[in-house]
Amino acid sequence: MGQKVLWLFVVWSCFFLFKGQSVKAGCPIVMTPSRVVVKYGDPLTVNCSSTIDQVESLGWESNVKGTPATNAHHVLLNIEKVDEWELESECFFNFKNGSQCIEQLPIIIYKPPDSVSIVADKPMEELKEYTLQCIVSNVGPLYKMTVIWYKGDTKIEQQKLAYTAGPPPYNQTQSSFIKLTLDKHDHGRKIVCEAKFDFEEIGFNIPPVRSAPLDLQVLYRPIFEETKVEMIEVPPNGEIILNCTAQGNPMPNYFWQVPQASEQAVGHQPVLRLQGASTGTYNCTASNSQGFSTKQFILTDAPRDYTVLAAVVGVPAALGVLLLLSGPFIVTKEGTFSLGKGSQVI
Incomplete structure (x- = not known):
């Protein structure tokens, strides 16, 4: 057989x-x-x-x-x-x-894409999820195209362009989508999407086409670099500067609450310059459309210099003690006579 x-x-x-x-x-x-x-x-x-x-x-x-x-x-x-x-x-x-x-x-x-572009909502609020769209226009073949997303220099997503049976996969426009949840650290960073052909397996490399960068505009409430309460000693001249500058988008507005004893005009600036500052609690509130944050400054008297105080008070006191021990004395042109028993100083 x-x-x-x-x-x-x-x-x-x-x-x-x-x-x-x-x-x-x-x-x-x-x-x-x-x-x-x-x-x-x-x-x-x-x-x-x-x-x-x-x-x-x-x-x-x-x-x-x-x-x-x-x-x-x-x-x-x-x-x-x-x-x-x-x-x-x-x-x-x-x-x-x-x-x-x-x-x-x-x-x-x-056929390389005629254009690669990003569509996104602007501005965005922190801690909310948004969908970004990368449009790859008039490209072919679709089944050989990959879209890569970058945030700054970091690759964050890679997707093959979708293709289903129907129209020929040539000279077509297709989109890639990505979901992002942003925070204040993303404000000002750049998002880019890149369209790239997958021909490396046959040893052929075609330069990718990149979109124009999308500058992220993230709305977030004011945040202080140093959030803890600041304890400040008032110097003898009473001059002091309180810095309440906060980072936020939109730009924060400022409101100061000062002790009643203070007669300073505080205004609505992030930096408060005091002359003859009163002790007590100073509260600074930075606010914008996304919320507010409050920072507290507590002013106290500076400790006294007890070395100088001792010199000022101690010398007269020492002389007084000496007088008590030696007794009263009289100064005449003949000399000094102590009123103590059996004593005379010449």
Whole structure:
């Protein structure tokens, strides 16, 4: 039974060979390049030659522009402009024994997007989820296109463009979507989406196309760099500066509450300059459309310099003690006489 199957295979192979069919594994054809990735609208040139001498003629068949069979060692497929998405071309050899060998050229036609752009709500509020859309316009083929999202220099998402059966995947517009929840640290950062063809597996690299950067505008309530209560000692001259500057979007407004003893005009600025500052609690509130934050300053008297106080008070006290110990004395022109018993100072 096995010998019969083998005999039938040999008969059918010979039949197809003499009918002009080819077994590709046996075709002595060399195409340069062996596969083509060509941009839509660009020219295309491929050389076809044989590795043996028993060739009577060779040529190209193509649904766009072929090359008639010619008696030569090689033949060119030369298409001035690739403007058909479905391009099929094959090189054929006619051997002197009447047989024919055919090899099809692998062709991929691509078209970079006309534009890549981001659509997003602006501005955005912190801690809320938003959907960003990256529109890739007039690109093909869709099934070879990947969209990569970046926040700053960090890749945050990668998606293949969706394609379902229906319209041809050429010269189509498609979108990639991403969901983001932003915070105050994202304010001012840039979002970019990049459209890139996936041809690396066949050794062909096409530069990606990037969108213009989207500057994130995130609304967030005022935040102080230092949130804890500040304890401040008032210097002897009473001059002091309280800094209540906060970060927020929109720009914060400021309101001060000061002790009743203070006679300073505080205004609505983030920095309060005091002359002759009163001790007590000073509250600063920074507010905008997203909320408010309050910072507290507690002013206390600076500790006294007890070394100076001791010098001022101690000297008179020491003299008084000395008088008590030595007793009263009288100064005359003859000398000094102590009123103590049996004493005289000359």
